Amino acid sequence: MSEAQPKVGLFVTCLIDFIRPSVGFAAVKLLEQAGCHVEVPDAQTCCGQPAYNSGDRKSTADIALQVIEAFEGYDYVVAPSGSCAGMLKKHYPNLFEDGSEARKRADAVSQKTHELVSFLYRVLKVRSVDAAFDGSVTYHDSCSGYRELGISSEPRALLATVNGLKLQEMEDSNVCCGFGGTFCVKYPEISNEMVSKKMAAIEAAGTDTLLAGDLGCLMNMAGKLKRSGSNIKVRHVAEVLAGDTDRPAIAEGE
Template structure:
């Protein structure tokens, strides 16, 4: 489904991109959205931010409240469907739009959901495979030791695996210091982490242990839900590992405090 426009190298005209910020970036970490805009512009895109956006509806949907999700999904579709491309700095929100809206909706709305799905991309996939951002050197310095958490929805629904690694190599000169069992869930799972805290706590602890075992200074990832979870656990245990969104690293933004660190 996400194969279109592959033959544009480089794209002949500026690609017009609508950014779906995601509610977690909007509320907790605007720096992720600003970094995304910077990267998209570096890739030669014209970026718009539809102002009426809120949330893609995952909390209600994953809890099984389909009735509450349908109108929200329709609202997102109506807001974004006029865009040439929609880019989302989160694998799970992109997965929600690309895979779950078409499952949830029926009839005309399903067709509209499928059309939107065909032009919606997660940020690193868009930068690498669609906009084909030119290798260039942003900060941070390539000597940084970085490990990477593959968020489940990004990995399994949106096939995000190599793109963030390639981008870190091409834009920052960074080779990922891989953590063990990188494809196992960190225990976030939306409301799961609050409904079943003890199990979630065990899972995030394992993830943090694996990240710390790499000796990396920074843990990066593409989904703020996972990152808030891991950062919060590190904070609780007083472990010093910086947790940052991949967009921040790629754009060279090292001035913003890592997630969960005061200033």
Template sequence: MTVSLFITCLADMFYPEVGESMVRLLHRYGCEVDFPEGQTCCGQPAFNSGYQDEAREVARRLIRAFEHSDYVVSPSGSCNGMIHHYYPHLFRNEPEWAAKAEAFIAKTYEFSQFMVNVLGVTDLDAEFPAKATYHPSCHGSRLLGIKDEPAALLKGVRGLELVELPHKEDCCGFGGTFAVKMADMSEAMICDKANNVVSTGADVLVGMDMGCLMNIEGRLNKEGRPIRVMHLVQLLEEGVNRRERNRV
């Protein structure tokens, strides 16, 4: 099948290696991956700041970019949450674009959802000997309902000890524009999140959204905590490569 990569702004600007890992993993399972160059932001920052007209124009551009794609896959629950949850609202008074938005939504997936629910893959034959804890991002879990898919993929990783994160459902405090507008509250939230991560004794923190990971990693680094922060895609690809090396 042909899959189009929706890279998202944060992955494009700060974490391109996440997109690269995702492409290599999809290739392993027979997917041809393309990259529509017309893609841009999903419109979430403008939408969250109250600029709905501007968000609508950005959304139109994104829909056009992927109009001919069979599947659209992204390493972000946040951007996918924006598409699935708010695009119908943006185009509620425009029947033609509402239909295009629904068609876009129907073929757009967050990475773990696509792997588990579309490809039917839970065990990637990966090996990653470490103690890890998992942070479920707000938009992925609350807007998209992602709960079992990341756990299924992590469970299949040999040597990985997964420890429950206390108060895992609590926001890390990033929230895009929220961290700028409500800086004091955001800082209090990330301090709590970092303390909970440290309390697990984990070597690795795993997540699915670059905004959350960037925020948590920044706090852990500021506190001098030597905990590795990884996107789920990175851990899986590194685990697959380790397993292959150990076979040689």
């Protein structure tokens, strides 16, 4: 391991840890291919958004401190999710009083936190990936990645270098899919209306695969597509960029 090798702490995210470990491995592979030394701190669970978005600031701050503690030793903190990366980057500092020790630590972690694909493209200057994918894909811009972190061109630029892949844009690719964390179970009918509209846009794009950078949104869209009998496959963008598409797609059987 060379001295210049950036030391990256992978923030796996609770959903990838629980539902789709293959995305975690794809992230590690992409980071290592780009020359990073990757570690996965043990003491991570979740970024705290369920508590934060339910108004429980105290629990959120406690969880945030735990994440900060686990990750502040790394050169970079990288998450294969715009939503969780946005939480660490844009929201953690606001949990602590200006000028406090905790605020300083939160600011420091905030500055070195990145969403996976934008980290590869913007920080590591990765301009192409070594992967092949035989098929057409459409890309959904998840809200946090798109609006909080300004991610839009990066995944498309890297996808364009995947051998055999054809990208076809859908209408309103940056309009919310209706997931919204706890929103989708608190307001299931509204969420269903939103994901139904999203599904119509996905189907109209006419591709055989849907990609996005956030597993929550992907689970929502995949769940809706499968319930409606659609054959469109749903994957995290990291799986395709890493060339790890042997496993069944999200919500698909063996």
